[in-house]
Structure formats: C-alpha cells, structure tokens
Amino acid sequence: MSAGSKLKTASVTVALIGAVAAGGYFAKPYLVGSMGAGPAVAQTAPQAMPVKVAPVETQQIRLWSEFSGRLSAIDQVELRPQVSGTIQEVRFEDGQMVQKGDVLMVIDPRPYEAAVAEAKAELNAAGHTLRLAKKQRVRAEQLVKKGHVSKAVRDQRVSDHTVAVSRVNSAKAQLIQAEINLNYAYVKAPISGRLSRAEITVGNLVEAGPNAPVLTSIVSTDEIYADFDVDERNYLRYVHELTKVGGAVSELPVELTIDVGELRVYKGHIHSFDNQIDPATGTIRARAIFSNESGSLLPGMFAELRLGGSDVEDLVLLNPGDIGTDQDRKFVYVVGEGSTVEYREVALGASVEGKRVITRGLAQGDQVILGGLMKVRPGVPVTPILPETAQTAETTQLSATADTAKAEPSN
Incomplete structure (x- = not known):
C-alpha cells in the first residue's frame, strides 16, 4: 500500500x-x-377476561355407596334318605325346576307297604280285644252289684279293659309310624326351586341315619339374598338417617349389578344387618333381598352392590374438571367482589354419576368458574358468562362468519 x-x-x-x-x-x-x-408513561389497566361460570344450585340426590358381595339362596336343602332301601326311581332331570311336594326319588316301598298292612291288622285285632274287654267290664260291674261275682273279678275285668285301650293306642301309633316310613320312601321336594344333580342313582342301596348320603340338593329361586360388608362409618350414617325419619332398615334401597355382556340392574332392599361389627375388619355384615322370578340369579354369584340412603338430600355437584388440587387441599375459582377471581377451598363428598358432591366451601348463588383452572389466577378481573349465553354468542359468531364468507366475491 x-x-x-x-x-x-x-x-x-x-x-x-x-x-x-x-x-x-x-x-x-x-x-x-x-x-x-x-415524563412517566401511563400504564393501561388489564382487560377483564371472559370466563364461563355456573351459579351454585342444590339438587335432590340420593347418595349411594358401592360394595362387593355374594349371592346366597334364601332356602337351601340337602335331601337325605329317611328310610333305608334300594333306589327304585329317579323322577327328575339334573338342574330341573320343581315345586314343593313333587316326588323326586322312590326308595323300594314294598317293605313299608307291608309294615302298614301289618300295623292295620294289629289295630284291627286290638279293636276287637277292646270291644270284648269293654263288654266284660260292664257285665262284671253289674254282677258285683248283685253279689254274683267278687270284687276281684270285677277289678280284673276293669284292668283287662284298660290294657285293651292301651293296645289300641299302641297299634294306632305303629300304624302312623308305618305310614310315615312309607311316605319317606317317596322322597319329595320340601321347597320349590332348582335341583342339583342326582348323587345316588337307581339300584343303589341307601341307609337312613346320621351318616346318610346326600341324594340331591335344592335351592329356592323366587327371591335371593346378597351378603356384603358395610364399613362402620357408612353403617352409622345410614342408621342416623333412619333414626331421623323413624324408618326401618327395609326402607334402605339396594341395587345389584350383574355383567352378562351388558350391565343388568336389579332393585331390592336391605333385609337385615348383623348384630355386631367385626373388630378385625371394622365392618358389619349386611343382607339385601332381591326378586328373582326369572331364576337368572344363582347362589354364589359375585355381584356389585349399591346401598342408598333412606331419603334424597339437597346437594351441590361439580364436574371434577372444575375442581383443582393444591397439595392436600381441593379448591375452585369463583367470581368474587369486584368481578375478580377468588380462591375457594372446598371439601369433597361422594361421586354421583361422574360428578363430585361438595360438602363444604360453596353457598347457594356462588358463581363457579368452569374450566378455568389453567387460565385464571386469584385477583384477575373477569367477565362472567353463563354457559347458555356463551353458546348463543358462539352460534352468532359462527353465523356471522358464514354470512361474510358467502358475501365475498369469488375470483
């Protein structure tokens, strides 16, 4: 360079x-x-944010508590032979519905028929002896008055008559027992219901007694029990409700749900509560009763149960999405003084049809902010909009947009 x-x-x-x-x-x-x-620059005041709100209103709701339980038959009987003999007939199919008094099995009746015939003969003979003894007694009483026979003879005739009466009574009892045994040879259904299978088949010998085998079993089907355990807290609540209205436990409604590919609901009521709470579990055994005319409910089935209160209550319900969690507390946002957001701690109750019961923290008329947990904070000014108003505004805006689109000229 x-x-x-x-x-x-x-x-x-x-x-x-x-x-x-x-x-x-x-x-x-x-x-x-x-x-x-x-010079200082003036700050612009924040604009109020539009938020959807819903006024707090109470609804008449029946509270339900959910439990799991098992079904059991109201009546269940194991049939055993009451007389000994060979099974001669089986008159039912496995699983059959039967009525009280139907003959199910027949034990060889011939020995018992013979016993009845023998007892009748004994009674007939005893009757003849009695009639003769009566005549002899009357005759002896007449003769002793005339002095034709001694008093000892008369006393003997009186004794013979008394023994004859006893023999007749004994013969009658033997006949009754023989007829009972003959009736036992025909094994009958003691209740109406559904049978199990035949445990003993034709040709087998059975013996009566404490070790008698089970021939079959039968369970009632018209109604059925559902047994389940209720925790102490809920039990006390239900009892308190009943005490207030002076009602009985049978007024407590129970719903039973069975899954058969679709949920099927049966309506019943409490039959009874046990007489004590199990200290090991803190629960009390409850028993509900349901109609089962179709017979589709079977003993041993697992069931989902809902136990309801004795009466409806005025309750506040909120969607879970409108309830926030602050560590161990639950809260909602409401529109407070000056149309600003206010933090309100609430206490939750049971779930009802996907919503939560608010037991404390809200009062009639409070405006709860819907779906705004992530959009607003306490103290922020808001413009409350009822859901119906918001829906109308959205519809109007969509209509205006559509009209504008139609008015634009095409290129």
Whole structure:
C-alpha cells in the first residue's frame, strides 16, 4: 500500500470514531429521560377476561355407596334318605325346576307297604280285644252289684279293659309310624326351586341315619339374598338417617349389578344387618333381598352392590374438571367482589354419576368458574358468562362468519 493510501484510510477511521462519539453524546439525554428523568408513561389497566361460570344450585340426590358381595339362596336343602332301601326311581332331570311336594326319588316301598298292612291288622285285632274287654267290664260291674261275682273279678275285668285301650293306642301309633316310613320312601321336594344333580342313582342301596348320603340338593329361586360388608362409618350414617325419619332398615334401597355382556340392574332392599361389627375388619355384615322370578340369579354369584340412603338430600355437584388440587387441599375459582377471581377451598363428598358432591366451601348463588383452572389466577378481573349465553354468542359468531364468507366475491 502507498503512503497516500495509508493517509486516506487513517482519515476515514478518525471520522467514524468522531461520528460515534457524537451520536452517543446526543443520545444520552434521551436515554436518561427513558430511565426516569423524563415524563412517566401511563400504564393501561388489564382487560377483564371472559370466563364461563355456573351459579351454585342444590339438587335432590340420593347418595349411594358401592360394595362387593355374594349371592346366597334364601332356602337351601340337602335331601337325605329317611328310610333305608334300594333306589327304585329317579323322577327328575339334573338342574330341573320343581315345586314343593313333587316326588323326586322312590326308595323300594314294598317293605313299608307291608309294615302298614301289618300295623292295620294289629289295630284291627286290638279293636276287637277292646270291644270284648269293654263288654266284660260292664257285665262284671253289674254282677258285683248283685253279689254274683267278687270284687276281684270285677277289678280284673276293669284292668283287662284298660290294657285293651292301651293296645289300641299302641297299634294306632305303629300304624302312623308305618305310614310315615312309607311316605319317606317317596322322597319329595320340601321347597320349590332348582335341583342339583342326582348323587345316588337307581339300584343303589341307601341307609337312613346320621351318616346318610346326600341324594340331591335344592335351592329356592323366587327371591335371593346378597351378603356384603358395610364399613362402620357408612353403617352409622345410614342408621342416623333412619333414626331421623323413624324408618326401618327395609326402607334402605339396594341395587345389584350383574355383567352378562351388558350391565343388568336389579332393585331390592336391605333385609337385615348383623348384630355386631367385626373388630378385625371394622365392618358389619349386611343382607339385601332381591326378586328373582326369572331364576337368572344363582347362589354364589359375585355381584356389585349399591346401598342408598333412606331419603334424597339437597346437594351441590361439580364436574371434577372444575375442581383443582393444591397439595392436600381441593379448591375452585369463583367470581368474587369486584368481578375478580377468588380462591375457594372446598371439601369433597361422594361421586354421583361422574360428578363430585361438595360438602363444604360453596353457598347457594356462588358463581363457579368452569374450566378455568389453567387460565385464571386469584385477583384477575373477569367477565362472567353463563354457559347458555356463551353458546348463543358462539352460534352468532359462527353465523356471522358464514354470512361474510358467502358475501365475498369469488375470483
């Protein structure tokens, strides 16, 4: 580079440095003014955010508690032979529905028929003996008055008559027992219901007694029990409700749900509570009763049960999405004084049809902010909009947008 070029470059550099310094000097007053030396700029007040709200209203709701239980038959009988003999007939099919008094099995009745015939003959003979003894007694009483026979003879005739009466009574008892045994030879259903299978088949010998085998079993089906355990807290609540209205436990409704590909609900009521709480589990055994005319409910089935209160209550319900969690507390946002957001701690109760019962924290008329947990904070000004109003506004806006689109000319 030549000496002339170097001199020109140095001159340009000096000129640029001077310009920068001058710019900084003239810019300084503006910077100072913006940092507080100049006039203050007025801040604009935050605009109120539109939020959907719902006024708190109570609804008449029956509270339900859910339990699991098992079904059991109201009547269940194991049939055993009451006389000995060979099984001659089986008159039912496995699983058949029968009525009380139907003959199910026949034990060879011939020995018992013979016993009945023998007892009848004994009774007939005892009757003849009694009639003769009665005549002799009457004759002896007449003759002793005339002195034709001694008192000893009369006393003997009286004794013979008394023995004859006893023999007749004994013969009658033997006949009754023989007829009972003959009746036992025809094994009958003691209750109406559904039979199990035949445990003893035709041709087998059975004997009566404490070790007698089970021939079959039968369970009633018209009604059925559901047994389940109720925790102490819920039990006390139900008892307290009944005490207030002076009702009986049978007034407590129970719903039973069975899953048969679709949920089928049966309605019943409490039959009884046990007489003590199990200290090991803190529960009391409850028994509900349900109609089962179709016979589709079977003993031993697992069932989901809901136990309801004796009466409906005025309750506040909220969607879970409108309830926030603050560590171990639950809260909602409501529209407070000056149309600002207010934090309100609430206490939750049971779940009812997907909603939660609010037992404490809200009063009639409070406006709860819906779905705004992530959008608003306490103290923020808001414009409350009822859901119906918001829906109308959205519909109007959509209609206006559609009309505008129609009015635009096509290219």
